[in-house]
Amino acid sequence: MSKLCEYCLPGLLVEDHSIPVPLDWRGTTPAELAGVSADDMTLLARESANESPDPAFAGKSLSLFYRIVRSPEKASEHFPLIVYLQGGPGGAEPRPLDPHSDGWMAEAIKHFRIVLPDQRGCGRSSRVEGSVINRIGAEAKAEGADPARRQADYLKRFLADSIIRDFEYLRLSEFGGERWVTLGQSYGGFLTMANLSTFPEGVAAAFTCGGIPHIPADAADVYAHTFPRMVKKTQGFYERYPEDERRVALVADRLAAGDVTLPDGSPFSIRRLQLIGAGLGMKPAPERLHSLFDTAFVVGDGSADAALAAAGGDVFKVELSDGFRHAVMEMTASPSNPLYWTLQEFIYADGRMAHPIRWAAAQEAAKRPEFAPSVRPLMLFAEAMFPWMFDEDPALIPFRPAMDLLMEDTEFGHLYDQ
Incomplete structure (x- = not known):
């Protein structure tokens, strides 16, 4: 079970969840890991699936933490999903205090179940900080590998290509493949474009409030x-x-x-x-x-x-x-x-x-x-x-x-x- 706990904030019903996701997504797909068919994979999804994971990271996983936020008055109703793509990079999801602590949430809970996933490396999703990077380097050194190279390759696993695969796996494995609306803020706009390029079939609608990248980016x-x-x-x-x-x-x-x-x-x-x-x-x-x-x-x-x-x-x-x-x-x-x-x-x-x-x-x-x-x-x-x-x-x-x-x-x- 992914559910950790359930509690009430003023005007909000909140569930905390956590699921494991691969550290290195290369060599597999969210659909394969979730055990569902994916006959219409995009070129980008297929491209990554045909690559090999880094041997140092193969078989290792991270924790993906997310919250589901609903209106207490409408908790029994099956509202559609909206997932918030937080800005950053390196930004955890907002920690709501009430419906008005984030400007958009008071309106959103009238129409949606809100999904707030901490991007990998942030918040409660296998947070990355100096002590973690030092440990990665120490492990590489003990194995006779280049510590800095191992650290650099590890950090590459925390960019948008991995983040959107985490979220697609979350959609497939925990929400039955239900299409969701995405709301991207700042860097969340970058994630929106990457997600639409790789997993468009999962998106019912996509909204952004800043952060649309120039493509190709430079x-x-x-x-x-x-x-x-x-x-x-x-x-x-x-x-x-x-x-x-x-x-x-x-x-x-x-x-x-x-x-x-x-x-x-x-x-x-x-x-x-x-x-x-x-x-x-x-x-x-x-x-x-x-x-x-x-x-x-x-x-x-x-x-x-x-x-x-x-x-x-x-x-x-x-x-x-x-x-x-x-x-x-x-x-x-x-x-x-x-x-x-x-x-x-x-x-x-x-x-x-x-x-x-x-x-x-x-x-x-x-x-x-x-x-x-x-x-x-x-x-x-x-x-x-x-x-x-x-x-x-x-x-x-x-x-x-x-x-x-x-x-x-x-x-x-x-x-x-x-």
Whole structure:
């Protein structure tokens, strides 16, 4: 039985479930594993079934955790299914508190049984973090294999081609093959397109709220287009809150000394500060940043001029508040979802690629001097990852050896039927 427990939240009836799924889906199909016929397999489904699994992963399984959420008043009615494809990568499903804690759920429970599966590696689905990656490397070393290569190949099993097979197996094995509606948010839109390319027969309708990938996808092309947008978004923030331009500049000048750390002990560098722009594409990000810098300084009235005056004009004596450093750490650290940054650029990897990704965002940033840490006004990075993050963020450090290999790889799971 897959059911773990059943309980009530305010306005919601919730069931928790977990089922095993193969770590490596190559060599089989969701239909075969579920014991159902699949005469009309798509080319992509058949292609993976004809491949061989990695010998290191053959026969190994992961846990796929999912919730079923219903209206208590209509629990006895057989409503159709809607599965929520969460954003990410590396994002667990929302944990509802009541029907209104997620904007769409209050309406959805009037018409659907809601299925909330944690994507593999996230939440309660065989979560991947530094300790897991270290263990994978240690096992490889004990077997005389290359630890970093084993870790890299393991991480490849947590991309969209595996995720959609987990969900198709879930549909076939636990819901009797009933077609469902999909709702994809952000990265969930990528999963939507991959799912429609591989298992269209299982989809009654597909909705997305952002995150439709360009097909064929290319990480370098994505960042070539998004870096100019980062400039505009940063400039818009400064135009809206001119004092924050001065505050950001003073904080950056203070960090240039290289002696400031975040509460977790990691370096508080200017480039780390630039990561706070990650949410500038969404509302109310400018207001959140404005609030962040409102209490950046220990001494003075909160303005950059007062903080510098209190330091006797010596920028390296400006004191940054503990609350500010803690807030920046929470905004830029990765302990709760390390796969978000680890897999960030590989969501654009599709099948056999003509060239490796090679840190696409970092390559684009290097072409744009306006993003240099010494330039003022300081430009902020939006959703972009960089090699140095895997040297400085404690949650990401264990992933660095694997990342160096993945960035040179050109063979990934095939996602889209073009």
